[in-house]
Amino acid sequence: MKYVIGVDLGTSAVKVLLVNSEGEVTAEASEAYPLHQPRSGYSEQDPEDWVRGTLAALSRVVKESGVDPQAIEGISFSGQMHGLVLLDENHRPLRNAILWNDTRTTEECRKIEQVLGEDLLRITKNPALEGFTLPKILWVKEHEPDVFAKAKVFLLPKDYLRYRLTGQIHMDYSDAAGTLLLDVANKKWSSRVLEAFGLEASFCPPLVESHGYVGNLLPEAARETGLSESTRVFAGGADNACGAIGSGILQKGLTMASIGTSGVVLSYEDNKDQDFGGKVHFFNHGKQDAFYAMGVTLGAGYSMSWFKNTFAKDKSYDELLGRVSEVPVGSNGLLFTPYLVGERTPHADAMIRASFIGLDGSHTLDDMARAVMEGITFSLNESIELFRQAGIQVNRIVAIGGGAKNEDWLHMQADIFNAEIVQLANEQGPGMGAAMLAALGCGWFDSLEACAAKFIRYEKTYKPNPERVEQYKKLFEIYKQVYTNTKSLSEQLAPFRP
Structure with a gap:
């Protein structure tokens, strides 16, 4: 061997x-x-x-x-x-x-x-x-x-x-x-x-x-x-780039959504002249003569860990998120924006801060947990929206990171992104992409695509639910207004922060 x-x-x-x-x-x-x-x-x-x-x-x-x-x-x-x-x-x-x-x-x-x-x-x-x-x-x-x-x-x-x-x-x-x-x-x-x-x-x-x-x-x-x-x-x-390789993002129509401490949405591109006007990142791919567009949510998984450590320190993540499927789409009228450490895409704003919008006395920990999950996913969807506006097809998304370990979150991503979500059977992140580059360099395969066919295995596909897709479209339009309406407030509060 x-x-x-x-x-x-x-x-x-x-x-x-x-x-x-x-x-x-x-x-x-x-x-x-x-x-x-x-x-x-x-x-x-x-x-x-x-x-x-x-x-x-x-x-x-x-x-x-x-x-x-x-x-x-x-x-x-x-x-x-x-x-x-x-x-x-x-x-x-x-x-x-x-x-x-x-x-x-x-x-x-x-x-x-x-x-x-x-x-x-x-x-x-x-x-x-x-x-x-x-x-x-x-x-x-x-x-x-x-x-x-x-x-x-x-x-x-x-x-x-x-x-x-x-x-x-x-x-x-x-x-x-x-x-x-x-x-x-x-x-x-x-x-x-x-x-x-x-x-x-x-x-x-x-x-x-x-x-x-x-x-x-x-x-x-x-x-x-x-x-x-x-x-x-x-x-x-x-x-x-290595995370994209390790997830098989090697042809048009394929996108990766990674929810770690930060969140990344990355889509394959082969047009070197693609122009996003600086609204998303545009980098050379690890695959030769290819590129990728990328949007970043600074406080993705970090928002979830902050929420757990602040409101449910003694619970495991499984306990904290165990009942979110019982909470309806929209978290009973509650929105969360994951701007705990500022934001990157589409708002390159170091001063903006997070918000719960619509919170009232009837809301429970389960409502808030679902709102955090939805808010992180809405933020990533802002990048996907920019991709689609630029003509990039986003039909199939490979989910990796913490957001790929919770089935309710995978369903949520499918509905908010309005795309098929694919879960990897053997996720190893960027390290696998690096190993694949070594395998290609050693001559084991004649292309990264051939290597991916051997090295990458998919486990399950989650398809969008048309009814929930329409509900989330309406909520997403409300979500996008929160940044505009809280930007000035965040700036005014900055002198009072530690």
Whole structure:
């Protein structure tokens, strides 16, 4: 039997999957690492923590599986997007990595908009948001000039990890698309953007395809993990791109809905000139010469965990949600907007905050629980509505994450999205997508589609109920008004927040 490894470098932990040629997960391991938040709005990690955690997880997988290291043919990676790793002339980190959820760069975003104007969306296909990489680069340049003066190249998190395992520096297109430095349609670093901010072309790493071969394990990495030095290493992709691959989102008409801490709706696209006017993200896919549109709800699963911890701390999720099917559509006249930490799509608004609308003395915990589920799903539906307005077909949606583990929520998604919802039998998230890229790179398959046919299995399909679809259409129109009517109130309340 042959094997590959998928490494998913997340924000709180790294997860390693050992996958055989039948697409079965033979072994897995994860290692957590700390998040550093020295000031409000700051979010950083030590890149060496990623390396230590990954080496430990790889070692455990090799040892506990008992698989012959020579049979493990390849490794690839999925990684948290946008994080800035600055390297000196010896390729050593100059400071902690600044992560995707760091919000210190609002001024830099406004500067990018001012300097680039219409070229920003024309070239990068995305608006300037605090999470992206270029604003972080400009922040270091402005606030830590001594550090920036020593910077010779930047990397994203998984690319630094891969460099430490191979000694080779590269970046794939799907992750580069989230930097605001890539000409997304033409798949090259943008000279216009680089020149506008005084950045040298050499500051950007060489670009490769996600399934591209980038080297073999260094002797010391092989020794620490128990893997063979002959193990081939492939570039990998951004976590959302790998999540799409691992869910089989590889052709038009297929969409993924992921409800984790944040929520993501992602739809396959092959038209490089598709124009969303910056209302949704548009990135290069991990599949060669393909793209995806993506909308984000910042407080998706987080809203549910907040609700549970605040109102039902002693209940399990099964207990908390066990009776939501008995509550009618619309939660007995109660709406919830999941803006606990601001919002991303379609409202890039860091100041907006969540609301329960219509709450009265008759409402129960079950009503509120259903309202939270509906509100999260309504928020994701705003992205789906934008996709459809742009001509993207959204007929079949693969549900992953916490929202795919509750049958009532799957029915709800089918009705609110007005689309078939498909549940995976073997969901492994971005780590499986990384393993599939390694399998393709190793030559096991001639395409990702062929790999998906072998590796991905669907369990159950949920179809929309026409009556509930019509009810939810009316409620969705009311839901969309809540943002407009609470925006000013949220801004006025901001000075009173801790």
